[in-house]
Amino acid sequence: MARALEKYIRPGVKATPFCPGCGHGILMGLILRAIDDLKMDMKKMLFVSGIGCAAWIPSPHYNGDTLHTLHGRALAFATGAKLYNPDLCVMVVSGDGDLSSIGGNHLIHAARRNIDLKVICANNMIYGMTGGQVASTTPRGSKTSTTGEGNPYRPFDLCKLVEGAGATYVARFSVTQPVSLIDSIKKAILHTGFSFIEVLSPCPTQFGRRNRLDRPDEMMKDLIRRCILEQEAEGLTEEERAEKIITGEFLS
Amino acid sequence: MPFRWVKSPFPKGTYYFSGNEAAAEGAIAAGCRFYAGYPITPSSELMERMAVRLKEVGGVFIQMEDEIASISAVIGASWAGAKAMTATSGPGFSLMQESIGYAAFTETPGVIVDVQRAGPCTGQATKVGSGDIMQAKWGSHGDYQVIALSPWSSQEMYDLTLRAFNLSEQYRVPAMVMADEAIGHLRETIRVAPKVEVWDRKKKRGTASFDIKEEDGVPPMAAFGEGERLSVTGSTHDAYGFRKTDDPEVHARLVGRINKKILNHKRSIIETEDYLLEDAEIAVIAYGFTARTSLYAVKRLRKEGKNIGMLRLKTLWPFPDERVAEVGKKVNRIMVPEMNLGQVAGEIKKCVPCDVISLTQTNGEVIEPEFLIETLKKI
Numbered sequence: 001m002a003r004a005l006e007k008y009i010r011p012g013v014k015a016t017p018f019c020p021g022c023g024h025g026i027l028m029g030l031i032l033r034a035i036d037d038l039k040m041d042m043k044k045m046l047f048v049s050g051i052g053c054a055a056w057i058p059s060p061h062y063n064g065d066t067l068h069t070l071h072g073r074a075l076a077f078a079t080g081a082k083l084y085n086p087d088l089c090v091m092v093v094s095g096d097g098d099l100s101s102i103g104g105n106h107l108i109h110a111a112r113r114n115i116d117l118k119v120i121c122a123n124n125m126i127y128g129m130t131g132g133q134v135a136s137t138t139p140r141g142s143k144t145s146t147t148g149e150g151n152p153y154r155p156f157d158l159c160k161l162v163e164g165a166g167a168t169y170v171a172r173f174s175v176t177q178p179v180s181l182i183d184s185i186k187k188a189i190l191h192t193g194f195s196f197i198e199v200l201s202p203c204p205t206q207f208g209r210r211n212r213l214d215r216p217d218e219m220m221k222d223l224i225r226r227c228i229l230e231q232e233a234e235g236l237t238e239e240e241r242a243e244k245i246i247t248g249e250f251l252s
Numbered sequence: 253m254p255f256r257w258v259k260s261p262f263p264k265g266t267y268y269f270s271g272n273e274a275a276a277e278g279a280i281a282a283g284c285r286f287y288a289g290y291p292i293t294p295s296s297e298l299m300e301r302m303a304v305r306l307k308e309v310g311g312v313f314i315q316m317e318d319e320i321a322s323i324s325a326v327i328g329a330s331w332a333g334a335k336a337m338t339a340t341s342g343p344g345f346s347l348m349q350e351s352i353g354y355a356a357f358t359e360t361p362g363v364i365v366d367v368q369r370a371g372p373c374t375g376q377a378t379k380v381g382s383g384d385i386m387q388a389k390w391g392s393h394g395d396y397q398v399i400a401l402s403p404w405s406s407q408e409m410y411d412l413t414l415r416a417f418n419l420s421e422q423y424r425v426p427a428m429v430m431a432d433e434a435i436g437h438l439r440e441t442i443r444v445a446p447k448v449e450v451w452d453r454k455k456k457r458g459t460a461s462f463d464i465k466e467e468d469g470v471p472p473m474a475a476f477g478e479g480e481r482l483s484v485t486g487s488t489h490d491a492y493g494f495r496k497t498d499d500p501e502v503h504a505r506l507v508g509r510i511n512k513k514i515l516n517h518k519r520s521i522i523e524t525e526d527y528l529l530e531d532a533e534i535a536v537i538a539y540g541f542t543a544r545t546s547l548y549a550v551k552r553l554r555k556e557g558k559n560i561g562m563l564r565l566k567t568l569w570p571f572p573d574e575r576v577a578e579v580g581k582k583v584n585r586i587m588v589p590e591m592n593l594g595q596v597a598g599e600i601k602k603c604v605p606c607d608v609i610s611l612t613q614t615n616g617e618v619i620e621p622e623f624l625i626e627t628l629k630k631i
Contacts (some may be wrong), residue, residue, distance in 0.1 A: 001285060012492075012494065040483070043477070046332075046476045048328070060483040063481055065477065066482070066484065067328065068495070069327075069328075070354055076321035076324035076328070080314075080326060080327065080328030080334075081329060081476055082328075084285075084286050084332040084336075087477060108537055108601045109321070109598075
């Protein structure tokens with residue numbers, strides 16, 4: 001199976017750049033599986049990313065056109081390319097900090113315009129590349145290199161944010177739910193309009209080690225335990241629900 | 253050759269246009285088919301005209317959420333194959349600087365018209381200034397080159413916007429039209445020629461987009477979707493666009509080339525105009541709207557018997573240092589009137605041995621001829 005995806009990797013790329021235990025490598029493979037299932041023509045695919053760990057998922061690894069842009073601006077660059085050449089299938093793969101913090105304004109406006117962009121937001125809930133600082137997606141109470149006593153603020157619910165702004169396909173899955181996630185990426189590719197998938201991806205190096213989840217398998221198990229479907233959450237008390245992450249398709 | 257003559261999309265003839273409207277027509281004539289912008293005084297009329305005109309010629313217009321998004325969309329569209337532009341004024345120009353550095357480093361063509369207002373900061377939105385000249389060159393971090401032109405009439409808003417596109421395409425570099433409020437809002441007649449000379453970026457299938465082997469230092473540029481599987485990054489990259497962020501040699505070579513490819517072609521890029529300089533003892537060096545005032549003053553003083561002439565800078569970046577130095581050798585004194593605190597005067601001082609007098613005005617008004625004449629009489 002792994003060799004079957006090799007044709008989607010740019011010649012000359014030798015290894016993934018991610019830390020041991022990072023979920024981004026899994027996501028990198030799952031996107032390619034979705035592309036492979038749909039028999040997409042990589043020559044017509046443009047992958048746009050910003051700055052940060054997740055921005056390296058497509059750039060330069062994917063063997064289509066890749067545009068590695070400035071921090072936060074991936075969606076604005078992608079908007080220009082898609083509008084001028086509507087034949088391109090434009091996928092934006094970037095991180096939570098890039099898309100929702102420094103690029104937050106572009107995110108809500110791209111969603112509002114409902115431009116046909118496939119946005120995959122790899123959410124590791126922290127700034128990984130710069131050393132583990134608090135993000136707009138860090139859960140309240142989590143320790144980071146800039147919130148030693150725990151994050152005092154609540155995080156964005158990215159799916160609700162983009163749905164409110166006008167996105168027309170919205171889903172959240174974890175890299176620990178690969179089958180559902182591949183299916184969701186395929187739906188996003190086939191959907192016409194602004195599609196957004198929040199993908200939870202563990203960062204043991206920067207997030208886990210400060211929050212008693214410093215072994216990669218512990219972070220994976222934690223995600224498996226916490227990610228539940230909306231209907232599974234129905235019978236839970238508010239307290240039980242608070243520590244869960246609701247996954248699934250919210251708008252399709 | 254990558255340049256060709258095309259029929260002007262706007263019928264030949266004489267028109268009564270504001271500078272901002274003329275710039276929009278110059279862009280359309282150059283082949284601009286993508287505009288992304290954000291409203292800002294005193295440049296907005298340019299965007300409004302592009303919204304109408306791009307629809308007529310089958311281009312794409314989009315009003316973005318801010319100036320950062322605007323210039324970023326321009327770069328994205330440029331890599332998708334468009335001749336693309338935006339227009340703004342000081343505060344928006346400031347916001348665009350990081351992306352301008354990206355365009356310079358990734359060698360992305362694109363045009364920015366900066367209709368300068370009185371700054372700094374929000375300043376006086378409807379008043380004139382030319383305080384963005386240094387920012388045009390040095391606004392983004394790191395060492396890079398841009399091309400910046402300085403129009404002095406509605407006619408030149410048309411001509412130089414067209415030329416900015418041609419230079420931008422030829423050298424794969426962001427090009428700027430450094431207009432000001434007075435030129436942007438000035439209404440006068442312009443002549444549209446039946447044919448215009450237009451440059452298109454070089455393309456060569458299967459060639460690296462950041463290669464250095466081209467004779468002129470400008471690599472061919474493919475577009476997204478052409479099957480070239482481009483890799484474009486604002487990080488240091490090799491000929492094929494691969495990130496090379498820890499290789500000192502690759503970084504030095506890339507930074508060196510993006511600077512040299514412009515500086516080595518200075519002579520084809522730079523345009524200046526001489527007025528009554530042959531026997532002049534005093535030279536006024538001016539650009540933009542102030543060059544109009546200066547020419548009037550110089551002609552008046554000539555009639556009064558003063559040996560005075562004018563050098564007009566149509567290109568500001570790369571700086572016309574050789575021509576300025578030649579003038580500096582011939583005259584005793586140089587006067588540089590500017591609507592800033594001496595930004596270009598400082599550059600001139602670097603090139604000439606003679607006295608350079610900087611005449612500055614930063615009150616949101618154009619420099620009046622009488623004031624300039626009285627000042628020139630004293631030197």
